[in-house]
């Protein structure tokens with residue numbers, strides 16, 4: 422039975438007799454179908470099974486991240502201007518509601534959509550999906566997860582907030598972002614092969630569309646000084662969880678964000694019960710089954726988030742946050758910034774310790 426399922430063409434679903442020579446996971450009925458499927462398959466086709474698992478995990482996590490961002494959309498957009506090197510997003514002034522429908526009608530392709538969904542979301546991508554990442558990568562021996570922050574080279578294509586709309590970000594930070602983008606990524610170190618893989622699921626805002634990269638390749642192509650802070654996996658999550666406890670805008674945004682993460686996690690649990698599979702098992706399925714399982718999982722996450730948005734009431738929390746910001750302008754941002762700086766400084770100290778031959782403390786200052 423299992424072998425029948427495996428031998429289905431990944432492209433057309435007819436019975437298949439040819440196996441992808443590289444990953445030995447994808448089956449095809451013909452060379453024509455294999456060639457037709459390559460564009461989709463190449464991002465997860467890896468000879469090394471650990472690497473393949475990680476590339477598939479990255480692919481899945483990025484899709485989940487996009488569903489999450491689309492269902493949680495909270496800024497009205499009046500216009501999109503695609504200048505090639507920049508995608509200018511014109512935000513409507515002010516925030517009118519905790520959630521707004523994603524403006525599908527403004528988007529002309531998947532790249533533009535990914536760029537809009539990931540705009541200003543690199544912290545969220547690292548923080549909100551850390552637990553899912555750990556769940557996906559369970560059982561890989563000697564895998565270390567780190568979170569890196571730093572600056573990117575000037576991207577060839579990127580998002581930019583239009584000048585007419587106000588942004589949650591301060592004008593100063595937008596200006597800084599225009600000059601040199603500042604970004605969070607996750608780095609997965611495989612000790613067995615001493616290979617490091619970059620996981621960057623929110624890179625589309627800077628024209629980085631693939632979720633997984635060889636570290637050296639990523640550095641050469643995109644990174645400028647990608648090591649202002651190197652902190653253990655889960656640090657950005659702890660930071661965002663701490664922000665959810667503060668008053669004002671930053672606290673409200675985090676409370677809403679984490680409540681939606683719970684809706685994602687509930688959907689994942691339901692999918693596990695329904696299918697009897699773990700996320701790790703899904704990553705080890707033959708190509709066709711992986712694609713099918715991924716689609717089912719994304720559907721159930723989408724439905725769970727739809728229900729969440731329909732039933733949850735964040736209007737009061739939002740109104741309280743706006744009142745707080747009027748009374749104490751900039752306070753919540755300052756608290757968040759100070760917390761972040763303490764992490765960055767601590768990471769520098771830790772790096773210095775490592776250079777001097779100490780192992781360095783693993784505890785964060787939160």
Ligand SMILES: [Zn+2]
Pocket residue numbers: 430431432433434435449450451454
């Ligand atoms: Zn076929």
Ligand SMILES: [Zn+2]
Pocket residue numbers: 441442443444445446447462466467
């Ligand atoms: Zn392959």
